[in-house]
Amino acid sequence: MKKHLSPSKQPHSPCPPPPVPSGEITVHQLNELLSDGSGFYNLPTQHFNEVFPRIYIGNAFVAHNTMRLQKLGVTHVLNVAEGTSFMHVNTSTEFYAGTGITYHGISANDTEKFNLSAFFEEGADFIDKGLAHNNGKGKVYVHCREGYSRSPTMVVAYLMLRHKMDVRQALRTVRQKREIGPNDGFLRQLCQLNEKLAKEGKLNREVGKIKTK
Secondary structure (H helix, E strand, C coil): CCCCCCCCCCCCCCCCCCCCCCCCCCCHHHHHHHCCCCCCCCCCCCCCCCCCCCEEEHHHHHHHCCHHHHHHHCEEEECEEEECCCEEECCCCCCCCCCCCCEEEEEEECCCCCCHHHHHHHHHHHHHHHHHHHHHCCEEECCCCCCCHHHHHHHHHHHHHHHHCHHHHHHHHHHHHCCCCCHHHHHHHHHHHHHHHHCCCCCCCCCCCCCCC
């Protein structure tokens, strides 16, 4: 069933995108992976989803439910929307004190101008640390307010940085498990990361390039 459009997403323009250099992955192409055929973006139907082995993406509701997190076996929580405003999630290390859960916060805004890429390595390091916990049995809950834009962007960047996935493969991996819709600014930053990793030979095979017919 089609959900309402995300406020940060609109249907694709009927006009074709401008031509781009051969091999470059664009925001338009990534949006096509995330939306349905008519250009609509589905909102998450679950509070959280396991999008990669032992990595969960979810919303603030579950982040505040420490008993639910413990029942899931979550050992680490990465809040990509730390803050006190309506669009942020006000948790901290103190909030999880006594639960056995390790916390890390990144104060990101869900706006196209926010440079989330400055925190990609920081987030990936924390996820790595969480997964390695308890002899490789740790579980990481990555969240923002809705689990729709900021936290999926961070997990996609992690898959690119640590698993050598290109941006399309990483987006598909997450999208297959959860409805997501990073804003265009975040998608642009992921495209830039893809270009950088491809140039450095840090992506699997030729996944950094678009095959032309």
